[in-house]
Amino acid sequence: MRNVTLQVEGMSCGHCVKAVEGAMKEIGASGKVDLAAKTVAVEYDESKITLEQIKEAIEDQGYEVKQ
DSSP states (O other): OEEEEEEEESOOSHHHHHHHHHHHHHTTOEEEEETTTTEEEEEEOTTTOOHHHHHHHHHHTTOEEOO
8 A cells, every 4th residue: 555645726625525535435545635734645555546546536526736
């Protein structure tokens, strides 16, 4: 398992948290949003998901991945 923290712009409320964490769950990753820091801590299996897929899943929800 790999852990990465991504800087994400545009998150501001509980709906944002649910959207991003839900998107991580859908692709088989685990994500924990920190609204104050504007980050998402992601844990994923590199043999099943790529970092690019994670970034795409977040951006598909309408947020911008800065890292």
